[in-house]
Amino acid sequence: MTTVSKLTESRGAWMMLGEPGLTARIAGAGFDWILLDQQHGAIGPDRLVGLARAHDHGACELAVRVPSADPAAIGRALDVGASIVVVPLVQTADEARAIVAxxxxxxxxxxxxxxxxxxxxxxxxxxxxxxxxxxxxxxTRTALDQLDEILAVEGLDAVFIGPYDLSLALGMTLAELLADDRGPLATIVAACRKAGVACGAFAGSPANAKRLAKFGFGHLAVTTDLGIIDAGTAFVLPGWGAP
Ligand code: 3PY
Ligand code: MG
Structure with missing residues (x-):
């Protein structure tokens, strides 16, 4: 297994349901990492422990998105064996320093x-x-304004963009954000390159992942467990299914 830390590029799958059999099957499919989403997914603290214990660390790395920057949640994610911790809605360098602490x-x-x-x-x-x-x-808009300061914080491995929330924060549609070649996403990648910090993004679909890779985002969540189910149902039932 290649360790994601040595890379500035990786491909991950994002688990919302946290269903154990599905999670294990996707984890073994060839992704670099699998993420358990505690912010928006159905994965509370007890479920997190069970899923993490069942995780095969030889198959891929384990990532957790904690529900918030709460130090207890960050410690718990690491205690159960996550090697990557994704923290939502970080706005300032002080908040980033608190995460490192x-x-x-x-x-x-x-x-x-x-x-x-x-x-x-x-x-x-x-x-x-x-x-x-x-x-x-x-x-968020604040995080965008504070990006250079956040990137200067020691102890961060990468910054990770949430295009859905970012587009809402900027008053754009997701499609507009992804189509804007010289807009916020390009600015973020340029700032990361200047600071020498890796950058990643939630894509949620292979099409969005390709678009984000073109901007220069390296670590990409290319799909979710829900997306994989939707793709399967669309394949099985031609003419019906999510895009
Ligand atoms: C976002 O795009 O805002 C996310 O947090 C993806 O889950
Ligand atoms: Mg978000």
Missing amino acids: AANYPPVGGRSWGPLTPLWGAPTPDAASAKPRLWPMIE
């Missing part, structure tokens, strides 16, 4: 030791300092 043990941050993955004794400082991959989401 929540995800790292002292001296970098204030995370408390207590993994749910197998424990073979007390942590050594070296083991405890393994760097989690943090992908704050840029999806």
Whole structure:
């Protein structure tokens, strides 16, 4: 398995339903990572533990989108074994710094030791300092205005764009945002390149993923469990199905 941290490009699948069999099957299909969505998906804390325990870390990396920047939620996602944590609605550099603090043990941050993955004794400082991959989401007007400051925060692996929320925040349709070659998405990619920080985006469909890849977004959520089901029903029942 290639570790996503070594890459500036990856392809992931986004789980909203968190149905265990479906999640395991998609995780083994060849994606670089699979994400459990606790913000908008049906994945509360208990479900998260079960899904993460069942995850085959040899198949792909485990990512979690926490419901908010709450330090407890970030610590919990890491405790269950996520190697990538996506944090929604990050607006400022101070908020980004708080995420880094929540995800790292002292001296970098204030995370408390207590993994749910197998424990073979007390942590050594070296083991405890393994760097989690943090992908704050840029999806508000404030975050766009503060992007350079956010990109300068140490300890972030990438920024991750939420095009649905961002288009709403900017008063555009999603189609307008994706079609605007010189608009906000191009500005974001240029700022990331200048700062030397990787960038990714939620696409939700292969067509949107191709469009976002053209802008230069490297880490892409190319589909969701719901999208995969919709594609399957559209295939089985010609003439009916979601686009
Ligand atoms: C967005 O596009 O706003 C997202 O957060 C995708 O889930
Ligand atoms: Mg969003």
